[in-house]
Amino acid sequence: MADQKYPTPLLDELEKGPWPSFVKEIKAAAKAKPTAEDLLGQLELSYEEKISHWKHGGIVGVMGYGGGVIGRYSDVPEKFPNVSHFHTLRVNHPSGWFYTSDVLRKLCDIWEAHGSDLTNFHGSTGDIILLGTKTDELEPTFNDLTKLGFDLGGSGSVMRTPSACVGQARCEWACYDTMALCNDLTHLYQDELHRPAFPYKFKFKCSGCPNDCVASIARADLSIIGTWKDDIQQDDAAVSEYAAAGLDIQKDVCDRCPTKCMDWDGKKLSINNRECVRCMHCINVMPKALRPGKEKGATLLIGAKAPILQGALLSSVLIPFVPADELLETLKELVSRIWDFWGEYGNNRERVGELIQRIGMSAFLDAIGLDPVPEMISAPRDNPYIFFQGEDVAEGTAEDEEVQNEATVKETK
């Protein structure tokens, strides 16, 4: 690369090897774009000095929105003036990340006109990332994007861009229409997506089955994981075909079942569906023979997050089962209660999972009007320091001690 503006001996090492190279991508963009050229130069400097050369972000954006643009400024603008501003737009992806060649080309044309020619398909939360442009290009980029039918995603203390697995578009295991729900939620909460009004970020992720291909249990404040209530659909002839083809059904299927709810007598596979925890292992191993049941829906779980601030959390069960056709309405009602409470009582930069850790799940359930059910816990408490409610102690009648263990789905509607 004799015509390269800055020599990049360190980054050049990352053009070697069988895996596709991001350095080649930046160099491809650098042929036409001084921004990409200066990015390459600044990145080489980071490789030499082992430190980031981006300044703390600033507040930039498009008119009327409080999110969707990540402000970024170089801390060495005198050396790399073309990345003195290098802001990124987060663009809401279509559910399931499906595209046509035509719409991808049009997105490229917009970015060629306004930005660095560099993208991410996709960012961690799921947005299309248009990586690096100047402040005065933000509004023109936004206008071209909306004309093409695209809008910005979230950043800061907003509802972030919801994401969904491929769902019923190309998967036989999807227990609800993940892509439709993701699309509905995103359109329903445009204000919450674009205008920060929350204590911190809030994420929805829609997985069609307990394989959880969008990692909702690890990453979403509200995890929506498809499941079923009735029996696994079983095709005995197909089970026999797997056995005849050499699958060791005893060892690879029955012995791997976490609740040991399956028996194989050499001819017939029997499943005790009342003991099945819907882990998906047997279905994953024999997709032609076993399928999720017909009474489909989702489990709603709450509170996952990465470590900042008080440590990482996995989501935990809030509503064990919502039928597929009631999901959107249930979520609307539930989410409005959660957001009201979290908005009022959440501290600055406190995710809803950390709020629950701080005040306790029981107080959170009281606040959002859900009754406790045993599906919410892995075990009852093992410490005896129980905060008895005043009314239980003062009156102490048998009537007050009655536990309301009704299914909670109806309550939330």
Place this chain on the structure above:
Amino acid sequence: MGTQTDRLTDIGPPHYEKFLHPVIKKNYGKWKYHENPAPGVLCHVSETGDRIYTVRAGSPRLLSIQTVRLFADLADKYSGGYLRFTSRNNVEFLLDNPDNIAPLKKALTDAGFPVGGTGNAISNIVHTQGWVHCHSSATDASGIVKSVMDALCDHFTEQKLPAKLRIALACCLNMCGAVHCSDIAILGIHRRAPKVRHDTLNKVCEIPTVIASCPTGAIRSATVDGKPSVEVIEEQCMYCGNCYTVCPAMPLNDPENDGLSIWVGGKVSNARSAPSFSKLAIPFIPNNPPRWPEVVDAVVNIVDIYARNARKFERMGEWIDRIGWPKFFELTGIEFTRYHIDDFKNAGLTYARSAHLRF
């Protein structure tokens, strides 16, 4: 600003339906089963008998528009113009004609995009921005991902592992990549308390907000050279960077002390065992760009030992649960140190609270 009458806002994303392959649209919700005829190739069969074929290839995630256009050209030529991306940054072409699979695979491979990532393989590494676009990164992201995947590329294009193996990288504890439930997580880590810029702090930040941002209460107000500022009780700092996120006068990037840690045994899937966090394997490896050989060796070593010892269907964490952590450290040759014992909240939950020991 002029009039904004033609300005559109709050339109939301385009409806996915207009981007769906006709075979997918017709068979939406009717898929019956799928097969995995070769690494990187899936065949989904509908109750109607229709079939859709998927060819999956790895990408560096950071793509120039030239490469996005190349994908569009390949889609036009082989998949009727229909394609998608996966949650792990792979590109997938959706084909109704199986005769196009072989030429598409060849075209992708020739262009430098390996075909694979399905079944019991290592799929693409999900990762963050690193030095390419982030201010708080303790390391680069793309460079380590490239170096690790160069070494593990055969595990992407083949399906020879006991189970799927998911690797993720986040360049600081903020974990934009939420790597904390991965078979192997590579995590950028800071090791020094922020160096307070007393000259600017009071101008650019609200002191009460900075104090409140610290999860361990390590920040308190102080007057330095007559200016209101804060001080950090260094022994209480766990380098989370939250104060830096709320206040630019609290920088904690440090070339000598920033680096990487390796975590193992997490998963998000419910298959067999419950979802779980990744646990600490290696507390610190210094940054060594451009190819981070120590990180690559550490990851390859863990993958090799796992591949040789785990049973069929055992994910990394399930294998370690069976053999026990002492055996994991023995087999991998990784040193066990005081840093492996948790000392944050609820630390005792990870102490060995039984006499179940393997000798």
